[in-house]
Amino acid sequence: MAKSFRFSIxxxxxxxxxxxxxxxxxxxTNPFPPYRIIGNVYYVGSxxxxxxxxxxxxxxxxxxxxxxxxxxxxxxxxxxxxxKFSDTKILLISHAxxxxxxxxxxxxxxxxxxxxxxDADVPEIQAGGKGNFQYGDSxxxxxxxxxxxxxxxxxxxxxxxxxxxxxxxxxxxxxxxxTWTMKVVDAGKTYNVVIVGSPNVNDGxxxxxxxxxxxxASDYERMFRVLKxxxxxxxxxxxxxxxxxEAKYARMKEGAPNPFIDPEGYKSYIAEREETFRAxxxxxxxxxx
Ligand SMILES: [Zn+2]
Numbered sequence: 001m002a003k004s005f006r007f008s009i010x011x012x013x014x015x016x017x018x019x020x021x022x023x024x025x026x027x028x029t030n031p032f033p034p035y036r037i038i039g040n041v042y043y044v045g046s047x048x049x050x051x052x053x054x055x056x057x058x059x060x061x062x063x064x065x066x067x068x069x070x071x072x073x074x075x076x077x078x079x080x081x082x083x084k085f086s087d088t089k090i091l092l093i094s095h096a097x098x099x100x101x102x103x104x105x106x107x108x109x110x111x112x113x114x115x116x117x118x119d120a121d122v123p124e125i126q127a128g129g130k131g132n133f134q135y136g137d138s139x140x141x142x143x144x145x146x147x148x149x150x151x152x153x154x155x156x157x158x159x160x161x162x163x164x165x166x167x168x169x170x171x172x173x174x175x176x177x178x179t180w181t182m183k184v185v186d187a188g189k190t191y192n193v194v195i196v197g198s199p200n201v202n203d204g205x206x207x208x209x210x211x212x213x214x215x216x217a218s219d220y221e222r223m224f225r226v227l228k229x230x231x232x233x234x235x236x237x238x239x240x241x242x243x244x245x246e247a248k249y250a251r252m253k254e255g256a257p258n259p260f261i262d263p264e265g266y267k268s269y270i271a272e273r274e275e276t277f278r279a280x281x282x283x284x285x286x287x288x289x
Pocket of ligand 1: 095097173198
């Protein structure tokens with residue numbers, strides 16, 4: 001009796017912890033001051049969830065709509081920078097997880113932006129998160145099903161004004177996780193920007209014998225090959241935590257080198273993430289034997 005009671009408590013805590021994690025981390029909803037990163041690339045996200053505004057003379061591109069409740073905050077950030085939210089012409093995402101895309105229906109509604117999503121993430125986006133190999137059955141990971149206006153394929157370009165973004169398929173974390181690259185000109189110099197989609201193996205991810213995503217491990221390998229091949233000066237990602245956003249923001253000063261120029265930080269982050277993936281994969285392979 002006592003044992004099964006303890007087990008129930010344990011299960012309760014386990015489920016509670018899992019659903020709390022599936023809901024949100026506190027820093028996801030903490031506001032953060034909007035700022036210009038470099039060139040026409042601006043930060044309009046919260047402390048923990050990155051959103052980027054790419055401003056062009058023909059209107060703006062928003063990358064990541066985040067949580068449904070993030071949308072008013074993103075809008076406020078865009079307006080604080082002096083742009084009109086209604087000038088958002090194109091909406092892109094890092095990957096089909098609710099913390100990067102649950103606000104997309106609201107952004108489309110408010111701005112009329114065209115929603116462009118990588119092919120392998122499209123079914124989930126249009127089903128509101130249903131069908132995700134890891135979280136498909138969890139109600140906290142669901143969001144409003146959202147119509148995709150353009151289906152992207154690996155290597156596709158998204159053009160607006162003088163800006164060209166390239167969609168790189170970097171799968172594993174989701175089947176259609178997308179890493180965005182673009183060139184940006186700042187003070188007469190051209191820089192390569194990389195916005196990493198996510199190289200992370202989440203808690204509970206099955207890298208071996210995953211019936212819903214049999215090729216998950218080889219997809220992670222492909223993703224690391226792609227990330228290592230991308231030239232990177234400006235290192236950004238779906239969460240500020242990937243690239244030490246807050247510390248870099250604190251170091252921004254007039255006349256000082258731009259702290260977001262960090263090719264070495266990019267290389268060592270990708271190397272560390274790949275090592276972590278390979279260690280987890282080896283552990284799961286050993287356990288499966
Ligand atoms: Zn994710």
